[in-house]
Amino acid sequence: MTVARERLPLWLAWALPAALFLLTAYRDVGYWDTGEMDTVPYLLGIAHPTGFPAYVILGWIVTHALPVGTVAFRMSLISVASLSLVALLVARIVYERYDNAWAGAIAAWIFAAGGAVWSHATKAEVHEFAALAIAATLYCALRWYRDGETRWFYAGAVAWSVGIATHPVCALLLPGLLVLLIARLHRLPSKTLIGAIGLACGIVIAFYAYLPLRSAYVNAHAGDPQRALGLPAGRPFFDYDHPSTWDGLRAEISGSDFDVNGGLRAIVSPDVYARRGHLYLEALRDEFTWFGLALLAGGVAYAFARDRLIASVLLLCGAVAVPFALGYPDETDLGRYFITSFVVGSIFIGGAIAGAARFASWSRALVPAGAAAIAVFLVCDQPHFFHQPYDDRARRAIETVERITDPNAMIVANWAYGTPLAYAAYVEGSFGARGLDVAWIDDDADYVREWAKTRPVYYVGGIPGSVPGYRLEALTVRPPVYRLVKP
Numbered sequence: 001m002t003v004a005r006e007r008l009p010l011w012l013a014w015a016l017p018a019a020l021f022l023l024t025a026y027r028d029v030g031y032w033d034t035g036e037m038d039t040v041p042y043l044l045g046i047a048h049p050t051g052f053p054a055y056v057i058l059g060w061i062v063t064h065a066l067p068v069g070t071v072a073f074r075m076s077l078i079s080v081a082s083l084s085l086v087a088l089l090v091a092r093i094v095y096e097r098y099d100n101a102w103a104g105a106i107a108a109w110i111f112a113a114g115g116a117v118w119s120h121a122t123k124a125e126v127h128e129f130a131a132l133a134i135a136a137t138l139y140c141a142l143r144w145y146r147d148g149e150t151r152w153f154y155a156g157a158v159a160w161s162v163g164i165a166t167h168p169v170c171a172l173l174l175p176g177l178l179v180l181l182i183a184r185l186h187r188l189p190s191k192t193l194i195g196a197i198g199l200a201c202g203i204v205i206a207f208y209a210y211l212p213l214r215s216a217y218v219n220a221h222a223g224d225p226q227r228a229l230g231l232p233a234g235r236p237f238f239d240y241d242h243p244s245t246w247d248g249l250r251a252e253i254s255g256s257d258f259d260v261n262g263g264l265r266a267i268v269s270p271d272v273y274a275r276r277g278h279l280y281l282e283a284l285r286d287e288f289t290w291f292g293l294a295l296l297a298g299g300v301a302y303a304f305a306r307d308r309l310i311a312s313v314l315l316l317c318g319a320v321a322v323p324f325a326l327g328y329p330d331e332t333d334l335g336r337y338f339i340t341s342f343v344v345g346s347i348f349i350g351g352a353i354a355g356a357a358r359f360a361s362w363s364r365a366l367v368p369a370g371a372a373a374i375a376v377f378l379v380c381d382q383p384h385f386f387h388q389p390y391d392d393r394a395r396r397a398i399e400t401v402e403r404i405t406d407p408n409a410m411i412v413a414n415w416a417y418g419t420p421l422a423y424a425a426y427v428e429g430s431f432g433a434r435g436l437d438v439a440w441i442d443d444d445a446d447y448v449r450e451w452a453k454t455r456p457v458y459y460v461g462g463i464p465g466s467v468p469g470y471r472l473e474a475l476t477v478r479p480p481v482y483r484l485v486k487p
Contacts, residue, residue: 006095009105013091017112018084021121024385025076027069029394030123035419037124038072039237042427045218046211046240049255052126053210054165059124071427075124082132083121086343087112089135093142094350097310100357106371107350113378114287116335117342122388126167127336133163133170134340137177138317142310145180150192154199161200165207168255169321169337176316183309211252215244225426229410229435230447236438237422280322283338284345292349292374299348302355318344394420397460397479402430404477405458410435410451412444414461417479421460441465441472448484457484 029038033048040047041059055078063074090111091104098104111117120128140156143149160177163170181188215233218224224238234242242248285293303311318341325337353371398420405411411434413421418438425431435451437444442465449467451457459482464472472482 006101009101010088010091010095013105013108014084014088016109017087017121018080020112020379021080021084021118022077024118024388025073025080025122026124026391027073027076027389028392029070029072029398029420029423030391031394031416031420033419034123034125035394035423036236037126038075039419039423039427041075042071043237044214045238046214046243046252047126048236048240049252050168051208051211051240051243051252052166053207054162055126055129055167057207057210058129072124072423076122079121079123079125079128082128083112083117086131086135089132089139090343090346090350093139093347094354096146097142097347098351098354098358100350100354102368103350103354103357106353106368106375107346109375110288110292110349110371110378111342111346113375113382114342115378115382116283116287116338118378118382118385120336120339122385125336127169127339130163130167130170131339131343133159133166134173134317135343137163137170137173138314138343141177141180141313145184145310148184148187150189153188153192154196157196157200158203161203162207165204169324169340172320172324172340173317175320176313179309179316180313208253211243212249213244215239215242215248219244225435226437229437230450231437231444236418237426277326279326279334280338280341283335284341287338287342288345288349289374289377291370295349295352295371296345298355299350299352302351303348306351314344314347394423397421398424398430400477400479401458401460401481402434404475404481405434406456408433408455410437410448410455410457412437412439412441412448412457412459414438414440416462417460441467452484458482459484 026034029035036047037055037059039045041056042063044056044060047056059075059078062078063071066074066077068074068077087108091101091108094104094107095101112121136159137156140152140159144152144156160170160173163173185193218239219227219233219242222228224233224235226235226238227233233239234248241252243252284296288296300311300315303314321337321340325334349371353368357368397417401411401421402424411421411431413436415438418436421431421436422438425434425436435455437447440461441448441459445465445467448457449469452467452470459472460479462480464482466472467484469486470484471487473485475481475483
């Protein structure tokens with residue numbers, strides 16, 4: 001295919017997903033981790049483990065340099081850009097491996113229209129930028145393996161190291177990348193290998209150095225308003241885990257607050273595959289449809305027939321994050337850990353389309369048309385995504401809390417509701433003299449009793465805990481709000 005003929009499908013491989021994601025992106029703050037990521041980068045704060053420093057720094061740049069919409073919308077745009085570029089990289093990998101740009105474009109559309117990918121492409125979450133780093137690493141690694149050019153080896157090292165500084169899920173590419181490296185090691189100058197390792201380590205260390213340095217700065221300049229409430233260092237948003245201390249840095253980077261080791265053990269645990277493997281198979285079916293799974297199976301077979309090494313590398317790169325997610329008990333959104341496998345699966349689907357168009361004359365139109373129909377079906381079958389720009393649930397929760405609480409109230413909120421309230425307090429500055437503590441109220445009962453001596457205290461969240469000497473009186477509003485009162 002000529003350069004001129006490849007431009008249109010590859011341009012559409014990016015443009016259609018970008019338009020779809022932009023049209024359906026969240027315009028305002030969200031709940032849970034999305035609310036946190038709407039907030040922390042703007043503050044140049046510290047997120048929950050592992051801190052995600054590359055994403056936080058990128059978010060700070062975008063939210064301050066791009067005067068478009070709300071801060072939350074600007075953070076959503078990072079996800080829009082990230083996963084639409086992943087779609088483009090899927091198309092380019094398919095095109096360069098199978099010489100069929102339209103097969104690559106269709107594979108990119110299927111990738112973009114899947115429910116998990118589409119959902120995460122429209123809101124602020126770190127996994128989307130990590131997925132871009134993963135796709136870029138794969139693209140550079142495959143180009144280096146094919147052409148042997150040093151620049152692609154260095155580019156892959158940069159992409160991978162930025163990914164690791166974004167989210168450790170990128171490190172799970174290691175088994176597949178090692179296979180590719182060993183296969184071409186005899187052609188790789190030792191100085192290039194040492195230089196790339198040094199560059200990658202330097203990038204990772206530089207980004208993670210942000211955590212202790214920023215923590216020290218925040219504490220030295222009284223930059224965390226929660227400290228003025230009497231709370232200790234290490235609370236969310238400004239100084240999570242207080243990584244300017246050695247113990248805090250170790251907890252932040254290792255994720256020891258969560259059962260990360262359970263996820264790592266799951267990679268080699270047959271029990272996890274037996275008990276929870278069906279969750280991934282169901283997610284794969286929902287993401288690609290049954291016809292897409294048939295194309296995926298055919299694409300894997302075709303890839304092994306063409307190049308067993310590359311097919312094995314792709315499978316390894318896509319597979320390792322799956323058991324990690326299945327065995328990670330603290331993870332409630334498995335789909336975001338499956339995105340890497342969806343990237344690889346889409347590449348195989350593109351290969352199946354290209355193979356059918358090349359070898360079976362009867363399928364040259366039928367298979368590509370059917371594959372394109374998958375993307376159309378997925379878009380039409382998920383109309384709820386088009387309502388996301390008008391989702392104001394978190395905004396209404398903020399307005400309710402501000403309306404019914406006293407101007408000098410102390411607000412304690414669980415993580416689900418605490419993150420949008422933090423956005424209101426620290427990004428928009430609409431909380432006034434109210435204080436905010438994102439915690440379970442019984443965990444901070446000692447602080448609550450002190451606050452209650454001088455100011456009204458409210459708890460926002462689901463089933464409340466208890467504070468000795470007080471009771472929680474439910475107010476008839478949504479979200480659930482309780483006022484702390486004497487019995």
